[in-house]
Amino acid sequence: MKKILGLILAVGLMLGALPARAEYPDKAITCIVPFAPGGAADITVRMVADYLSKEIGQPLVIVNKGGGSGIPGLNFGLKARPDGYTVLGGSIGNAFVATYFLGAPAYDMDKIAFVGAYMPHDRLLLTRPDKPYKTWQELVEYARTHPGEVAIGHGASQEGLEVVKAAGIKEGVSFNQVMYKSGGPATADLLGDHIDVCDLGTGTAGFQAARKGDLIIIANLGTAEVPFFPDVPKLRDMGAPFATSLMYGFAFPNGTPEAIRLKWEQALAKVMQNKELLDKMHAAGFTPAFLNGKEYREFSRNSTSAVQEMLKYNKQGSKKESSQPSRRPRLRDKMEEAMSVDRLIGGLFLFACLLLWFWIIPQQVVGEEQAFYPRLTVILVAIPAALMFLRNKGRRITLAFFREGSDISKDLAVKILVLVLSYIVFLLCVEKIGFFVSSAVFCPLYMLFFAERNFWRISLTTCGLLGGIYIIVVQLLKYPLPAGLLF
Known part of the structure; x- marks a missing residue:
């Protein structure tokens, strides 16, 4: 008996001598933003990260991996070790829907550990004040009388591109559409007169230029109200068949411990009640709103379903357009050219x-x-x-x-x-x-x-x-x- 008690005591002393396991997190956390710097994804993640890092207890190191409508950056983050030290942030929903646009493998929403969303993000069509069109109707008429001349850029939003394409099909016009890695380069080309119109998000550099009067907003591609521009018409209200639908948020690779995911969800929920952060986001032109992990997953699932319907519509519209003989310009069209x-x-x-x-x-x-x-x-x-x-x-x-x-x-x-x-x-x-x-x-x-x-x-x-x-x-x-x- 004395030998057994001695053995138990020895084992206890050995276990007590082992260092205690560090509590998560004990080092900086890498946040992958799958878009280039300067766009709304980059701007808003950095805004939220300043407050989120205080709740989590460690700094968030922002790493931008732009290109490919967010797919390469998202794939990079999802392949990271599921230990809670690599998180994805920003408009990751762009990459979810982009797989359908680019023919890439679709994502299984059940194999992504969604933390939660922090804001919806509408897309806007902007142009320069010196252009001959100031409204969507004027842009359509101009494109109709100047076929192939209107170039529309898109700040890393394939969904925005397809929404504009669908609206063009409905109106019987087409545009030269250019995709950019992020909203920053797209805004620079719009201001530099390299493109005629640009699809950019609220709160971006292009949005701020519109607030200063350097650009004008033609239409809202989304469904929410535009901060500081309550009278901007929604493209959907003008007869467009589809609208953009996007939420910005955070997610972990599949296999991340639920305790870590839940810790982040609770921290994000608390941060999104911080008045200082909300005031900053409102001042920048963003509309903060919180969704928990489950709600964010369902929102993303519904968005991808809507995109599939839009692609089917655009495909049918393109076939119909190509099968019809080109119409000779009417005399009225010639007079307006x-x-x-x-x-x-x-x-x-x-x-x-x-x-x-x-x-x-x-x-x-x-x-x-x-x-x-x-x-x-x-x-x-x-x-x-x-x-x-x-x-x-x-x-x-x-x-x-x-x-x-x-x-x-x-x-x-x-x-x-x-x-x-x-x-x-x-x-x-x-x-x-x-x-x-x-x-x-x-x-x-x-x-x-x-x-x-x-x-x-x-x-x-x-x-x-x-x-x-x-x-x-x-x-x-x-x-x-x-x-x-x-x-």
Whole structure:
């Protein structure tokens, strides 16, 4: 008995000598934000982390891993050791829905340890004040009359891109859509006039620029009210079939101890009642709201279901759009189109032809028979110029047209100079080799210069123009051709 008691005592002393297991957490915690710095995900995680670290008892080290709509960063975080020292934060829901957009494997919501959400986040369409559209309806009309010209950027939100695409399908228009790694670079390109419109979140740098008046908000892609902009219309209320649905929050890799997850959930719930933090978020344009882990999981599950419906709608709409023949522009659409450089040049030359026909030639030439020859040369210039004016090729004229050194103004000046010189050369050729031979050479050159690239249109126009002049003048009107006019 004494030996047994001695053995038990020895074991007890040995166990007592072992160091006590450290209580979680005993070191800094890495927070993976699956988006580049500068966007709403990065900004809000850092806001919340300042207060959350005090509740958890250790600092949160923010690590940004942007790109791929958040999928690579989310995968990186989910593959970390489930020991509570690697947590995912921010708009991780973006990556959940992006798998359906990009054809990546979908996430199993039951294999992610959701901590909780700290705010919903709506997406906004913003543009610069100098643009000719200030509302969604004006943007749609502009895109309708300028197909392929409107570039819309997206600050790492594939869902925002698909919502805009669905709205465009509903309106019968399409946009050039550009995806960015985060809202920061997208905002810089919007302010720098590299894109026309941008989809950004509330509270981002782009949102703050709108508060200063540097940008304007066209529409809200989400369903909540926009802080500081209560009158911004929701795209869904204007007939769009879908809206963005996103909650920002935190989650751990599968297998993380429930005690750790619950500790974080309770800490986040407490932090989201901190008036100082809430005031900061409201001041920045965010709308804080708490969801526990279970609610966050269900919200994410419902969001992915809605995205699948939207993708199906967009796929069907794209097929329908591609199967329909392109509609010729209506006269009203043509009247509403912005003037182009080539259209302006064509109009100027048509005006010059009218002056030559009705004013200059009658003053310089005596008799209709003598005026016949110069009027034919006017016709040769007027026909391609009219085609150029009606087809409206070339770059749009904007305020930059009037600025010194503008590429557009240089384009206009060069084209007018070349056309004037070519017309002088044409007149000299007529004197030497005759009207019809010169016309057969210069008419195709004029059309090429006027942005025509179809061989058959050039050939048929040239033959039709010269043949028509010969048949009408010689065969029908019996008008004698002056010597040297034919050859």
